[in-house]
Amino acid sequence: MAAQASSPIGVFDSGIGGLTVVRALMERLPFEDIVYFGDTARVPYGVKSRETIQSFTAQITEFLLAHDVKLLIIACNTMAAVAVETVRAMSPVPVLDVIDAGAKAAVALTHKGVGVIGTPTTINSNAYARSIHALNPAVHVYSQACPLFVPLVEEGWLEHEVTRLTAREYLKPVFVEQIDTLVLGCTHYPLLKPLLQEVAGPGIRLVDSAITVAEQTATLLDRLGLHNPQRHAPEYRYFVTDVPLRFQTIGGRFLGRELTHLEQVRW
Numbered sequence: 001m002a003a004q005a006s007s008p009i010g011v012f013d014s015g016i017g018g019l020t021v022v023r024a025l026m027e028r029l030p031f032e033d034i035v036y037f038g039d040t041a042r043v044p045y046g047v048k049s050r051e052t053i054q055s056f057t058a059q060i061t062e063f064l065l066a067h068d069v070k071l072l073i074i075a076c077n078t079m080a081a082v083a084v085e086t087v088r089a090m091s092p093v094p095v096l097d098v099i100d101a102g103a104k105a106a107v108a109l110t111h112k113g114v115g116v117i118g119t120p121t122t123i124n125s126n127a128y129a130r131s132i133h134a135l136n137p138a139v140h141v142y143s144q145a146c147p148l149f150v151p152l153v154e155e156g157w158l159e160h161e162v163t164r165l166t167a168r169e170y171l172k173p174v175f176v177e178q179i180d181t182l183v184l185g186c187t188h189y190p191l192l193k194p195l196l197q198e199v200a201g202p203g204i205r206l207v208d209s210a211i212t213v214a215e216q217t218a219t220l221l222d223r224l225g226l227h228n229p230q231r232h233a234p235e236y237r238y239f240v241t242d243v244p245l246r247f248q249t250i251g252g253r254f255l256g257r258e259l260t261h262l263e264q265v266r267w
């Protein structure tokens, strides 16, 4: 079906981390309806195989397309890294993803080189380096997996000494490289921005893919004439496959507001 301006934007992630993208969208595009899907029963994806992630991603894509979304946003870096082609092959509506958005922002900002941090699957896929080099082959890219950041963020240890020490350890080899830009290549990392900026120092600029993909969405809606013509309070729906312990608290932290209207999908 052709995309309708009054339809919602579909956003999906392996869990609740993608709510950082929803939050950026709410701020940038306050009149757009959003349907979010978080696969909270099967998270984390960042340590799973490519085949498993592709099959889960196809299932989620089908679900959101059945909700007549006008645009799909892959908020999960891990899914964008290994399953973007799966989504594009299935989708009759445009598809945006955090890796493409982050790579473009990094290339526009850097003068020296780019550091990329993400989950092991994202980093092993080399997807960020490929996207950056497709835009400018001369940019030096150094990538580092930071698997402990996801649980630390979910624990709420955003300013904790353990997180600071972990960040110093992970980022030590990154800072040895000649970089001036650091891509936060995981849904959870925007919550660590103040701590990471402190560890990185003022000479390194952080790229928040949530903000950059929201910016890309606004530009695409402009170009396609797909902004929601209705100017009343938007509708937000959140579909999840499980409602684990402390979900509301953790989700609210990502979203920056209370997480209500949760709907559980049983697969």
Ligand code: DGL
Binding pocket: 013, 014, 015, 017, 018, 043, 044, 045, 046, 047, 075, 076, 077, 078, 079, 118, 119, 122, 150, 185, 186, 187, 188
């Ligand atoms: N959403 C994932 C990402 O952005 C992090 C959580 C997970 O491993 O599933 O890479």
